[in-house]
Amino acid sequence: MESIGHFLLRRLREVGISHVIGVPGDFNLQLLEQFSEVEGIEFVNSTNELNAAYAADGYARQRGIGALLTTYGVGELSALNGVAGAAAEHVPVVSIAGAPPLHAMRSGLPLHHSLTDGNYINVERAFGQFVAGTARLTPGNAVAEIDRLLRLAILEKRPVHIQVPSDISYLEIDTPSEPFQAPRLTSDPTNLADAVVAIADLVNGAEKPALLIDLEAKRYGWADVLLRIARENGIRWATLVTSKAVLPETDPLFAGVYGGANSAPEVKDLIEGSDALLAISPRFIEVNSGIFTQALPENTVKIYADTTFVGTHVYEGVAAADLLSKLADSLHRAPASLAHKPARTFEAKADAKLDQNSGRLWEQITDFVRPGDVVVAEAGTSYLALGGQTMPEGVDYTSSNIWGAIGWTLPVTFGWQLAAPDRRHLLVIGDGSFQLTAQELSTILARGQKPVIVLINNSGYTIERYILGHESHYNDIAPWDYASLIAGLAPNADLRTFQARTEGELASALSAVSDGEGGFIEVIVDPLDAPDALVKFGPASARFDYGRRGPELPNLG
Missing domain, CATH: 3.40.50.1220 (TPP-binding domain)
Structure with a gap:
């Protein structure tokens, strides 16, 4: 005999998950209490459910699978954007939500976090559009459904969603003693x-x-x-x-x-x-x-x-x-005898202004990357520019190319570091993207993580400027004092901060953080300074998005 909550957490541990990322809520608190009963798995607080979903995505990209815990309705739907992104990018994330008591849902009682109409299937149905499978656990189906959904996540490389009613996680049921056996696709x-x-x-x-x-x-x-x-x-x-x-x-x-x-x-x-x-x-x-x-x-x-x-x-x-x-x-072809590509080295020009269009800024950042690093590139200028750079062997490079959620990368870096604390992590993020999920920096600092964060401060959404509205106010963002955030978000943190406007200043900053102790480097460039790939991508995107009768951009080519 084993409680439903204990069995769920044991199964997560058996598939390789040692951290479940999420936000406490009244319907998941009993399940949270059960983490202390299962060795080798820890609940980790995030600042909000969307960030938690992104972090679980990053964790899964390193471990092969990740897990997220929210509470019914408000928490689940806040996380749905991140879960949908994991689905689009084929990342298996086990989304778990504490749900109202089973008796209340069966009786259709109007409760908070619901629409008070007695409908308790709507949130599960919303998730069903984006995941490989969903389940609401009961004492009768818990074993079968937990194992079914874990198999689906692993086989299809997509998220799954599990609702755990708040009054059942401590109920004892018959459970298999055998460890979970990861499925594999077989061939005819x-x-x-x-x-x-x-x-x-x-x-x-x-x-x-x-x-x-x-x-x-x-x-x-x-x-x-x-x-x-x-x-x-x-x-x-x-x-x-x-x-x-x-x-x-x-x-x-x-x-x-x-x-x-x-x-x-x-x-x-x-x-x-x-x-x-x-x-x-x-x-x-x-x-x-x-x-x-x-x-x-x-x-x-x-x-x-x-x-x-x-x-x-x-x-x-x-x-x-x-x-x-x-x-x-x-296959029986002769191997080729080709010379390995010589390693490139970047020589900074001390007083040269940082410049994206020439590619030198991105060459300098790439020159910092070492074999075995994790490189996380934000949607926008970062992934368009770094996509054309050569990464050293053994680098894990990741970006939200398909879902394209800006702000995704900061919590992803948090989750990836949870999964691989011994690797060096480099995050390159734009200022507009950073402002969407900046609060997760406090979690990174509170847990003593030491990423290298390069923030491209170009005063707004430069990728959008090159698609449309290069001087329009809607592509501007509020100016922040980014360096001071460290002290405000985590007063006891010792993450070093730097500002760079020239190649020499950036070289000094990168040299200072190359020891693995991390740092926050604000790179300040002009609002319309952009990599060549973005200069070409923006107008092409505008033509595709708006058609031949859409807005013209003669000044952008």
Whole structure:
């Protein structure tokens, strides 16, 4: 016998979760009391539910799965934006909410945190639009539903949502004593064998094979076998910006980032001119395809988690992990002998004004990155600029490319540090984005975390300025004294603060924080100073968003 709450927390621990991030609320307090009963798992307070959802997303990107705890209605719906973002980016997060007493929901009693209409299915239905599965626990279904949803999250790499009524978490039920067994996708033997033969024949006979990699290679752990396939057979690869740095970008076989018409000529020729392209779970959206200008060749193999397409033939029930493993043993091409790319070094010009458009600011920031770092790039100037920089081997690079939620990165950095406290974390965030979730800096400081935070202060939403309204007041933000926030949010914190307007000042600041003790560096640039990628992206985005009769931007090209 085991209580429902104890069983839930034990299962979370067994799948690799040692921190559950959230906000206390009256309907989840009994479950919170039970954390002390389960070794190896801790509840960690966040400043609000949206930030907690973002932090759980960051945690899951390191650990493979994360967990979030809120309270019914007001807490759940505040977190839904973050859960939806995890769904869009294929990140498994277990969203848990303390719900009103089971008897009250069954009776339709009008309670606070509800619409007082007796409807207690509406919030669960809202989550159901964005997650792989939902459940409201009862003593009768708790074991089956908890295990079902954990399996769904792991198999589909998407969030799930569990409501725990406040009056049941201490109830004792029969539970399995065996640890949770993580599921894996399995293959139909015949379809697997046929797919391997078809792909191997295509690649072995090709003159210009290539790999194109998207984010599921990271989510499902295929990076090592893909690297083996590439290196043992001399196959060059490119990534979409949504999967940047999944494979080492310093490898001579790495061609660059493919983005349709926006690709460098060498990358475009490699992908579009290939006579045997292995595309790993490609998912094209406007921001990673040059606004849908991708042009994959006829002999493209598309490999998804459980389905493979070879030309017009579909092989259902083929697990990509099995396929790639067998394919690695079936390819017989000669490895390439290419020289490794020389490491670049950046030499700062002491009095030179910091400048994004030339790319020097981003070269200087990239020069700071070391193998094994975690680099978190905010939506906007940061991810557009860093997307074109080469990351050292072993770097985890992440950004909200698909959901594109600004402010996402600060709490994500908090969650990632919880999951990997021994790694160095670099967050590059804009001032407008920072203001959305700045309160989570207090949690980072209170827990003694030591990230390096580079805040780009350009007085507003520069990415929006280049789409529309480059001088419009709606793209301005209130000026903050960012350096003073540290003392205000955490009086006892010792995170060092710096301001930089020149390359020399930024060089001094980066040198001072390179020891792993962290720091907060405010980089001050002009409001319309922007990386070249953004200068091109903004007007193209405006044309796509507003059409030929939309606002004209003659001054932006």
